[in-house]
Each structure stands twice: as C-alpha cells, then as structure tokens.
Amino acid sequence: MTPGSQHNDDTSTQRLRSDAERNRGRIIAAARKVFARDGLNASMASVARETGVGIATMFRHFPTKEELVAAVFADRMDAYADAVATALADPDPWNGFAGYIETACAMQAADYGFADVLTTTFPSAEAMEGRRNEALEGMLQLSARAKAAGRLREDFDSTDIALLLMANAGVVNVTGGAAPDAWRRFVALFIQSLEAPARGPLPAPPDHDALHQAMLRTSPDGTTEPDTTG
Amino acid sequence: MTPGSQHNDDTSTQRLRSDAERNRGRIIAAARKVFARDGLNASMASVARETGVGIATMFRHFPTKEELVAAVFADRMDAYADAVATALADPDPWNGFAGYIETACAMQAADYGFADVLTTTFPSAEAMEGRRNEALEGMLQLSARAKAAGRLREDFDSTDIALLLMANAGVVNVTGGAAPDAWRRFVALFIQSLEAPARGPLPAPPDHDALHQAMLRTSPDGTTEPDTTG
Numbered sequence: 001m002t003p004g005s006q007h008n009d010d011t012s013t014q015r016l017r018s019d020a021e022r023n024r025g026r027i028i029a030a031a032r033k034v035f036a037r038d039g040l041n042a043s044m045a046s047v048a049r050e051t052g053v054g055i056a057t058m059f060r061h062f063p064t065k066e067e068l069v070a071a072v073f074a075d076r077m078d079a080y081a082d083a084v085a086t087a088l089a090d091p092d093p094w095n096g097f098a099g100y101i102e103t104a105c106a107m108q109a110a111d112y113g114f115a116d117v118l119t120t121t122f123p124s125a126e127a128m129e130g131r132r133n134e135a136l137e138g139m140l141q142l143s144a145r146a147k148a149a150g151r152l153r154e155d156f157d158s159t160d161i162a163l164l165l166m167a168n169a170g171v172v173n174v175t176g177g178a179a180p181d182a183w184r185r186f187v188a189l190f191i192q193s194l195e196a197p198a199r200g201p202l203p204a205p206p207d208h209d210a211l212h213q214a215m216l217r218t219s220p221d222g223t224t225e226p227d228t229t230g
Numbered sequence: 231m232t233p234g235s236q237h238n239d240d241t242s243t244q245r246l247r248s249d250a251e252r253n254r255g256r257i258i259a260a261a262r263k264v265f266a267r268d269g270l271n272a273s274m275a276s277v278a279r280e281t282g283v284g285i286a287t288m289f290r291h292f293p294t295k296e297e298l299v300a301a302v303f304a305d306r307m308d309a310y311a312d313a314v315a316t317a318l319a320d321p322d323p324w325n326g327f328a329g330y331i332e333t334a335c336a337m338q339a340a341d342y343g344f345a346d347v348l349t350t351t352f353p354s355a356e357a358m359e360g361r362r363n364e365a366l367e368g369m370l371q372l373s374a375r376a377k378a379a380g381r382l383r384e385d386f387d388s389t390d391i392a393l394l395l396m397a398n399a400g401v402v403n404v405t406g407g408a409a410p411d412a413w414r415r416f417v418a419l420f421i422q423s424l425e426a427p428a429r430g431p432l433p434a435p436p437d438h439d440a441l442h443q444a445m446l447r448t449s450p451d452g453t454t455e456p457d458t459t460g
Binding site: 041119159160163164166168169170171173174175176177178179181182184185186188190192193194195198199200202203204205206207210211214217 | 412
C-alpha cells in the first residue's frame with residue numbers, strides 16, 4: 001500500500017464515518033420523537049420511516065431495540081438518577097421522598113417512552129442499568145430517612161415505587177393527550193397512602209426477583225412478533 | 231324456481247350459515263385467548279393465526295377490532311356491571327365500595343384484554359357501553375353511600391376510579407406473568423388513600439369530558455398503523 005492510497009483510504013473512511021455518525025444522530029433524534037409519542041412499543045420500522053432511512057440502515061446502527069433505547073434515553077436516565085441526589089439534599093425527609101416520586105412521575109408524563117423505560121430492565125445496556133441502580137440506592141436512603149423521621153409507613157417497600165411507576169405509566173399512556181395533568185391527582189393520592197401511620201395492613205410486597213423478572217421485557221406489550229410493518 | 235331448487239338453496243344457505251357461525255365462534259374463542267395473553271393491542275392478524283383462518287375471513291366476520299372486542303368481552307362486561315349490584319347489597323358502605331374496587335381490579339388481573347377494555351370507550355358497541363354506564367351509575371351510588379357513612383374522603387371523584395383502573399392495567403400488564411399478585415398490594419394502598427379523613431388536599435380531578443376523550447382509543451398503544459403483520 002502506497003502512502004497515497006493510504007491517504008485516500010483515510011479520507012474515504014473518514015467520510016464514511018462522518019456519514020455514519022450523522023445517520024446515527026438522525027436515528028436517535030427520530031427515535032426520541034417516536035418513543036415520546038408512541039411509547040417503547042413503537043416499531044423499529046416506524047423509527048426508520050420517521051428518520052427517512054431504510055430498515056437495513058436502521059439495523060446496521062442499532063441491531064436491537066435495546067441498543068436504540070439505551071442511546072435515546074441515556075440523558076433522561078442520568079437526570080432521573082441525579083434527581084435522587086437533589087432529593088437527599090432536602091432537609092425535610094418526607095419532602096425529599098415525596099418530591100422525588102413526583103419528579104420521577106413527571107418525567108414519565110413528559111415522555112411516554114421514558115415512562116416505559118423506568119419499568120423495563122435492559123440487561124445489556126450496562127451504563128443505563130448502572131444509573132438505574134444508583135437511583136434505587138438513593139431511593140432506599142430516602143425511604144430509610146423518611147421512616148426514621150416517622151413520616152413514611154413502616155411497611156413501605158422499595159417495590160412499592162416500582163409498582164407506582166408501572167401504574168403511572170398506565171395513567172399517562174391513556175390520559176396524556178386529552179387530560180395531561182390527570183396523573184398529578186393519581187400520584188398525590190398514592191403518596192398520601194404511603195404516609196405514616198399506616199391506615200391498615202397490606203398484602204406482602206412482590207418478591208424482588210420476581211419483580212425484576214417482570215421488568216425483563218423487550219417491549220411493553222411483550223411482543224415477540226417479527227417487525228414487518230412498513 | 232321449482233320447489234326442488236328452492237329446497238337445495240335452503241340447504242346450502244343453511245350450511246353456509248352454520249359454517250359462518252362456527253367460524254365466528256372459533257374466532258371469538260381464539261381472540262379471547264390472544265387478548266387475555268397480549269392485551270387489546272394484539273393484532274387482528276395474530277387472532278386470525280390463532281384461529282387458523284385467513285385474514286379475509288377474519289375481516290368478513292369482524293370488519294373492525296371494535297366489533298371483535300365487543301363480541302369477546304360482552305360476558306365480562308356483564309359480570310363487571312353485575313358486581314355493582316352485589317356491592318350495593320353489602321350492608322357496610324365502605325366494604326361494598328372497597329370490595330367493588332377489588333373485584334374490578336381482580337378482573338383486570340385475570341384478563342389483560344379486559345384490563346384495557348375497562349379503560350377504553352367503544353362508542354359503536356352500544357350494548358357494552360350500556361353496561362359500562364350501569365356500572366358507573368352503581369359506582370356513584372356506592373361512593374355516595376360511603377361518603378354519607380363518613381368512610382370515603384369527601385373530595386373523592388368518580389374519575390379517581392377511572393385513573394385507578396388505568397393504573398392497575400399498567401401494573402398487571404408488567405407484573406402479570408412473573409409477579410401475578412403484585413396488583414393486590416398496589417390496589418390496597420390506593421384504597422387506603424381514599425379512606426376518610428383525607429390526609430391532605432389533592433390536585434383537581436381531570437375534566438370528565440377530557441377523560442372520556444382519553445378513553446376513546448381503538449388500541450391501548452394508540453396505534454393507527456395499518457395491520458400488515460402475518
């Protein structure tokens with residue numbers, strides 16, 4: 001190989017790389033829009049259509065929806081984890097706890113795709129799962145503080161928040177368009193149910209492993225059908 | 231036309247009719263299974279596959295998913311409306327109210343398709359909507375009784391139940407397979423939040439018309455894409 005052809009190869013490789021990066025960025029931007037509008041069960045094909053690229057280009061950049069989801073929601077998951085630090089800085093343990101729940105639910109209301117991301121585990125997206133675990137650790141500290149202050153019911157379990165996030169995803173998915181603030185009342189009621197003292201006994205929380213298993217879904221509707229639309 | 235040919239026509243018409251009825255019954259049975267497993271956003275094509283008929287036969291019997299849904303869930307909507315009468319017969323107004331909520335949420339947990347039906351309005355399915363309205367009327371009586379007895383918070387609104395049903399659909403859709411009893415704890419918490427006296431003020435309930443508008447969706451994911459799979 002001569003230095004000249006080396007140079008030419010570098011230039012065309014660079015051009016290919018920069019084309020690829022541009023396409024990748026366009027796909028992420030389009031996917032953000034489609035997931036926010038339709039939720040995570042939007043098809044890869046509908047993201048390709050929105051981007052204006054072929055389905056083959058789509059899959060070359062993101063062989064699985066999990067990889068696309070991780071790329072699209074990395075910044076939101078960062079904000080979610082950062083919100084715990086803010087909540088832990090609140091001198092009032094109950095305000096910190098309740099405020100964090102409201103923030104998380106507001107993030108779901110603002111983005112239906114993220115509403116589903118918060119209740120779905122993506123084992124191969126290690127960076128995103130790392131932030132999710134940080135958020136969980138922070139939530140455990142928040143709830144321990146609120147219990148110690150006598151403001152949170154003693155039988156509160158961290159899985160109660162997972163259930164709330166699944167529930168709120170259900171609320172915002174139906175009401176988001178026509179009644180966009182409906183989730184606020186639902187979440188306010190739920191938060192009041194967590195205040196100490198408990199009004200009565202509760203069924204046992206779900207097993208943590210079982211709940212983790214439930215969150216291992218690649219799409220919210222559990223679809224395994226091949227994606228052939230579009 | 232001779233009497234003989236008349237007779238033959240009758241026979242073949244009868245045979246066609248009975249074939250059609252058998253197919254219709256098979257489609258309904260298959261759809262019940264598919265909707266229970268995958269929720270209402272299961273495609274008409276996947277119901278056709280489950281039935282073992284072509285998509286054309288499918289659409290000849292049920293030109294819209296709304297008609298298929300109404301046929302599949304007529305008996306469950308009957309049971310849902312009948313449960314109000316049972317609850318109103320309970321001498322304890324709070325037990326009647328809370329018991330009805332548990333019954334409705336248990337019906338959602340037992341059938342993901344019905345979970346979505348309870349939070350979706352199908353204007354052309356008049357018989358089904360009639361039963362839904364009966365259930366709503368009964369719920370208004372139940373809540374009035376429970377408020378009069380001082381057991382239900384004064385600011386309870388009937389839309390709180392609609393929000394709960396949307397929320398519980400979100401919970402059972404994620405947890406149903408791996409943690410099938412998780413909804414019980416979630417619903418118990420929510421019911422406790424409704425007990426009088428109120429723990430604090432709440433954001434205003436959503437506008438009834440806006441909530442009705444939100445429930446006017448033909449599929450839970452709002453999909454309007456043509457159904458071309460299968």
